[in-house]
Amino acid sequence: MTHLARLALGTAPILALLTASVPLLARSKPAPAPAASGPVTPMTPDVAPAYDEVRPDADFIRREVMVPMRDGVKLYTVIVMKKGTTNAPIILSRTPYDAKDATHRTKSQHITEILPAMDAEFVEDGYIRVYQDIRGMHKSEGTFIMTRPLAGPLNKTGIDESTDAYDTIDWLVKNVKETNGKVGINGSSYLGFTTLMAEINPHPALKAAVPQSPMVDTWIGDDSFHNGAFRVNDFDYYLEMSTGKGDDGAAIPHGAGDDYDLYLKAGSAGDFARQWGIDQIPFTRKVMENPAYTDFWSLQAVDKWMAAHPLKVPTMLVVGQWDQEDSYGAPAVYKVMEPKDANNDMVSLVIGPWRHSGVNHYGYELGPLTLTGDTAREFRVRYMKPFFDHYLKDAPDPKTPPVLTYATGIDQWQVTSKWPVGAPTPLYLGAGFTASFARPASEGHDDYVSDPAKPVPFLPRPLDMADTRQWTTWLVTDQRFVDGRPDVLSYTTAPLDKPVHIMGAPQVDLFAATSGTDSDWVVKLIDVYPDVTPEANSPSARPPQPGLELPIGVEIFRGRYVHGLATPAALTPGKVENYGWGLPNVNHVFLPGHRIMVQIQSSLFPLYDRNPQTYVGNIFNAKPGDYKAATQSIFFGGAHASAVILPVAD
Structure with missing residues (x-):
C-alpha cells in the first residue's frame, strides 16, 4: 500500500x-515541427514545438x-x-x-x-x-x-x-x-x-x-493495522494519496533524522497527526475515529x-x-x-x-x-x-x-495440492528460556518490564522508514540487535538433530499477564543459525551467516481485543489471559544444527504506535500521563502452557 x-x-x-x-x-510517425517563418535571429523566441x-x-x-x-x-x-x-x-x-x-x-x-x-x-x-x-x-x-x-x-x-x-x-x-x-x-x-x-x-x-x-x-493484517496495532508510517501514505490527485501528493515535512526519536517525541500517534496538521485528512480521520474492528472495517x-x-x-x-x-x-x-x-x-x-x-x-x-x-x-x-x-x-x-x-x-x-500442509505441532516455551516440542514438566513464568518511554525498535537505529533499503528488508533483519535486551525474552531450542519443515501459518498460543490495563504482545519465530557453519555443501547460493537470527514470522496483537476485536476492554492487572493470533504463512526448513527461537516483547517501534499500557478509550488520544511502565509475565507449563503452534510437514 x-x-x-x-x-x-x-x-x-x-x-x-x-x-x-x-x-x-496509433502514433506511427511524429508530427513534423512547424517551419520557422524566416531566418532565425538572436530574438527568435526559444519556444520549441511539442516533441514526440x-x-x-x-x-x-x-x-x-x-x-x-x-x-x-x-x-x-x-x-x-x-x-x-x-x-x-x-x-x-x-x-x-x-x-x-x-x-x-x-x-x-x-x-x-x-x-x-x-x-x-x-x-x-x-x-x-x-x-x-x-x-x-x-x-x-x-x-x-x-x-x-x-x-x-x-x-x-x-x-x-x-x-x-x-x-x-x-x-x-x-x-x-x-x-x-x-x-x-x-x-x-x-x-x-x-x-x-x-x-x-x-x-x-x-x-x-x-x-x-x-x-x-x-x-x-494488511497495511494500516495489524491486529489492532497501528502502523504510524501510513500517515505519510494517507497524505500523499489524498492530495494533488497523486501527481503532487504532499509529504509530511518532518525533515531528516531518526524516526525513532521523531515519533517518540510526538507522543501518541494522534498527537503526531495533529502536530503535522494531517489529522483532518479524510482517511486519517477514518483510521483515528475507528480504532476497533467494527463494521467500519x-x-x-x-x-x-x-x-x-x-x-x-x-x-x-x-x-x-x-x-x-x-x-x-x-x-x-x-x-x-x-x-x-x-x-x-x-x-x-x-x-x-x-x-x-x-x-x-x-x-x-x-x-x-x-x-x-x-x-x-x-x-x-x-x-x-x-x-x-x-x-x-x-x-x-x-x-x-x-x-x-x-x-x-x-x-x-x-x-x-492444498494449503496449509503441516500438522499443528506445539513448540512450547519452558523454564530457563528454553523451547521444546515436549510439554514442560514444570510451570512458571518469566517477567520483564515494558516501558513506553523506551520502546523496542523494530530495526537498528537510526531509523528511516522512507529508506527502501531499510523498509523492504526489515522482516529479515538479524534479531541479535535486540536479543538480550531486558524487555525482550528469547526462548530457544537445543540444536536440532533433524530438519523441522513448516508449511502454513504458525499460530501463537500465549498465556500472559500485565500489571497494566492494556498491553501489546509481539511474537517472533526465528531460525538461529549455528555459530560455526557446518553446511559446506548447503544448497543455498552462499553459506549462511554464522549465528544469524533470521526472522521467519513476526506479528503483533493489541491486548485490549483479547475478548473481541470489535469490543476492546481494559485488561485486569495480574490476570492471565490467553492470546491467540497468526503469524504469516511460510514454507521454511529449520536445518539440523540450527535452533528455533521464539522472541516476545511488548513494542515494535516506531513501526507500530506505542500502547500506553493504561487503558484509554482511543489510543490515538492517549495523553502523556497514560504512558506507564508495566511488568509483563509470560507463563509456561501446566494450565498456562504458552506455545507457538508450528505447521510441521513430513
Whole structure:
C-alpha cells in the first residue's frame, strides 16, 4: 500500500487524450515541427514545438485514451503493444500510482524498456499491455476513495472498482482492434485489490487474474493495522494519496533524522497527526475515529466479499513470504475461494521468497539471504506466463500447481495440492528460556518490564522508514540487535538433530499477564543459525551467516481485543489471559544444527504506535500521563502452557 511498494515508474508526455467518441489512433510517425517563418535571429523566441519522444523506428505503439464509465466519468488509460501485434490478449492493471509513468519507465524506443520489467516476457510474446488510473487519481476523472467499498451497505452509489473494471474491459474488447477479445488482470498491493475487485461480477471477457500481495483486510493484517496495532508510517501514505490527485501528493515535512526519536517525541500517534496538521485528512480521520474492528472495517474486508460471490475467474494468488506490508491478504482470499474450487484447478496460491511486490522485480536475494537465482523471473516464466497463455491464448493446459511455495532453508520450489500442509505441532516455551516440542514438566513464568518511554525498535537505529533499503528488508533483519535486551525474552531450542519443515501459518498460543490495563504482545519465530557453519555443501547460493537470527514470522496483537476485536476492554492487572493470533504463512526448513527461537516483547517501534499500557478509550488520544511502565509475565507449563503452534510437514 505505501509509496515504497510501487513499481519503478518513469515519466512520459501525453500523446493524446481521446474521448470515447473518437477512435483510437496509433502514433506511427511524429508530427513534423512547424517551419520557422524566416531566418532565425538572436530574438527568435526559444519556444520549441511539442516533441514526440516516440520516434518512427520505435518498436511499439502507445495510445492514451479516456475510457467512459457507466456514470459518465472517464478514466485515463494507456495501451501499449509491439508494432504488428494482432489477435492479441490484453493484460490490464488498474492503479492509483500513475498509468502514464507506468508506461514510460525509461526514455527508449524499445517496449521492454518503457514498461516495468515484469511485462517484458508478455509484450515480447504479443500481449497488449494496458494501465489505467483509477477514478480520481492522476489523469482520471471522478473522486478518489481509498480502497473504495463494494457497492452495498457502505456504498450506495452503485459504483465501485468492480463496476469500473467491468466497464473498462467492455470498452477495451470493443475498441482495441488488435485484441482477440480475451483479458487478464494483474497487479500488486493496491493493484492487487483492484485485481480482486474485477473478479466480483466479472465481465465475460475476463479470463484470468493474478492478484499479488492484495490489500484485503487493512485492520487484521494488511497495511494500516495489524491486529489492532497501528502502523504510524501510513500517515505519510494517507497524505500523499489524498492530495494533488497523486501527481503532487504532499509529504509530511518532518525533515531528516531518526524516526525513532521523531515519533517518540510526538507522543501518541494522534498527537503526531495533529502536530503535522494531517489529522483532518479524510482517511486519517477514518483510521483515528475507528480504532476497533467494527463494521467500519469488517464490512470492507475483501475476503468476506470474495466469500459471498461465486468463483468465475481462474485465479493465481501470489504473496512474498517476507511481505512487509500485505502478508495477510492472499492466503486469506485463498482460504475462502479454495472450497469453491471443486476440481482444484481454478484457484492457486503462490508463496515466494520475496518482499512486498518482490515477484515483479529481481529475486536474487533479500537482506542476508542469497537465493539460487532470479526466483521472481523464474516464477513468472515457468508458471505465471503459462497460466495467462492458457486462458488468454488457448495454449495447452500447463497444469498450474494448486499450491506453489518456495522452501526457504533448502531453496527449492515445492508443489502441493492444498494449503496449509503441516500438522499443528506445539513448540512450547519452558523454564530457563528454553523451547521444546515436549510439554514442560514444570510451570512458571518469566517477567520483564515494558516501558513506553523506551520502546523496542523494530530495526537498528537510526531509523528511516522512507529508506527502501531499510523498509523492504526489515522482516529479515538479524534479531541479535535486540536479543538480550531486558524487555525482550528469547526462548530457544537445543540444536536440532533433524530438519523441522513448516508449511502454513504458525499460530501463537500465549498465556500472559500485565500489571497494566492494556498491553501489546509481539511474537517472533526465528531460525538461529549455528555459530560455526557446518553446511559446506548447503544448497543455498552462499553459506549462511554464522549465528544469524533470521526472522521467519513476526506479528503483533493489541491486548485490549483479547475478548473481541470489535469490543476492546481494559485488561485486569495480574490476570492471565490467553492470546491467540497468526503469524504469516511460510514454507521454511529449520536445518539440523540450527535452533528455533521464539522472541516476545511488548513494542515494535516506531513501526507500530506505542500502547500506553493504561487503558484509554482511543489510543490515538492517549495523553502523556497514560504512558506507564508495566511488568509483563509470560507463563509456561501446566494450565498456562504458552506455545507457538508450528505447521510441521513430513
